[in-house]
Amino acid sequence: MKVFDTINETENHLKSFQNKSIGFVPTMGALHEGHIALIKKSVAKNDLTVCSIFVNPTQFNNPEDLKKYPRTLDEDCKMLEEAGCDVVFAPTAEEMYPNLPQIKLNFGYLEEIMEGKFRPGHFNGVGIVVAKLFNIVKPNKTYFGQKDIQQVAVINRLVKDLSFDLEMIVCDTIRENDGLAMSSRNRRLSKGARDLAPKIYESLKLGEKLLLAGESTESVKSKVSEFYLNYPEFELEYYEITDFESLESISEHNPKRRTAIIIAAHLGGVRLIDNHVF
Known part of the structure; x- marks a missing residue:
C-alpha cells in the first residue's frame, strides 16, 4: 500500500492506472468498521482502491470540535492495508489549501434544513474538499455511507451539477451490536x-x-x-x-x-x- 501526503505524488502515481477502474473512499480518518466496509466494497469492484484521510478544517463551524477530532493516521493505515486498500492520500491542510478557497458553493434547500441550518457553511466546506479530491483522484466510483444522509444528498447534487464522470455508491450504515451507528x-x-x-x-x-x-x-x-x-x-x-x-x-x-x-x-x-x- 502506498501512502502519499502531496497532491503531486498522488496524481503522478495514479496516472499509471488510467486504464484501470479506481474506487475512492474519502474519509476524515479515525477509521472504524463502517469505513472499512466501504473499502472492502471498493476492493471487490475495482482494480485500484484509494482512501483519503483529511480532517477538513473548512467544514467545521466549531474550532473546538476541529481541535478535538481524533487523528490516528498510523492505526488507520494499518486497518486500510489489512482491508486491501492500495493508496492512501493523507495531505496536510496547507497542502490542500495553499490559499483559502474564494469560491462558494450553495446547495439550495439542503443548506436550510438540519445540518445546513445548524452548521452554516458546513456543506460549502464539504463540497469544495470533495470536488478537489475528485479532481485529484479521478475515480470511476466513489463510496459513501448512509449515516451522513444529508451529506450524501449534497455530494449527489455536486456530482450531477458539476458533471463529475463517476458513479456514486451509497452503502448501508454499519452499527454496533447495540444499534449505535459507528462513528x-x-x-x-x-x-x-x-x-x-x-x-x-x-x-x-x-x-x-x-x-x-x-x-x-x-x-x-x-x-x-x-x-x-x-x-x-x-x-x-x-x-x-x-x-x-x-x-x-x-x-x-x-x-x-x-x-x-x-x-x-x-x-x-x-x-x-x-x-x-x-
Whole structure:
C-alpha cells in the first residue's frame, strides 16, 4: 500500500492506472468498521482502491470540535492495508489549501434544513474538499455511507451539477451490536455516555413504529420529545421526518415512498447524528 501526503505524488502515481477502474473512499480518518466496509466494497469492484484521510478544517463551524477530532493516521493505515486498500492520500491542510478557497458553493434547500441550518457553511466546506479530491483522484466510483444522509444528498447534487464522470455508491450504515451507528466521534464518549448512546437508534425505531401505526409526524415528534425527557443527558438538536429522496419534511408516512427519520443530538459534549430509512 502506498501512502502519499502531496497532491503531486498522488496524481503522478495514479496516472499509471488510467486504464484501470479506481474506487475512492474519502474519509476524515479515525477509521472504524463502517469505513472499512466501504473499502472492502471498493476492493471487490475495482482494480485500484484509494482512501483519503483529511480532517477538513473548512467544514467545521466549531474550532473546538476541529481541535478535538481524533487523528490516528498510523492505526488507520494499518486497518486500510489489512482491508486491501492500495493508496492512501493523507495531505496536510496547507497542502490542500495553499490559499483559502474564494469560491462558494450553495446547495439550495439542503443548506436550510438540519445540518445546513445548524452548521452554516458546513456543506460549502464539504463540497469544495470533495470536488478537489475528485479532481485529484479521478475515480470511476466513489463510496459513501448512509449515516451522513444529508451529506450524501449534497455530494449527489455536486456530482450531477458539476458533471463529475463517476458513479456514486451509497452503502448501508454499519452499527454496533447495540444499534449505535459507528462513528469516529464515538471515541470521545465517556463510558456512561456510550452506554446511553444507543437510545438514539431506539428513538428512530420508535418513530418508525408510530408512523407505521398511522400517527402523524407531529404526533411522533411529540412522543419522541417525551421519550427523551427520560434521558436528560441528551440535548436533542433536531428530529426530522422526511421524504427519503428529497429530504423535504412530510406530514405522514406514505407506504408507496421511502421515509427517512433523521436525528442530531448532543451527549456528553459530543454531537452525534443518525438516521433510519424504511
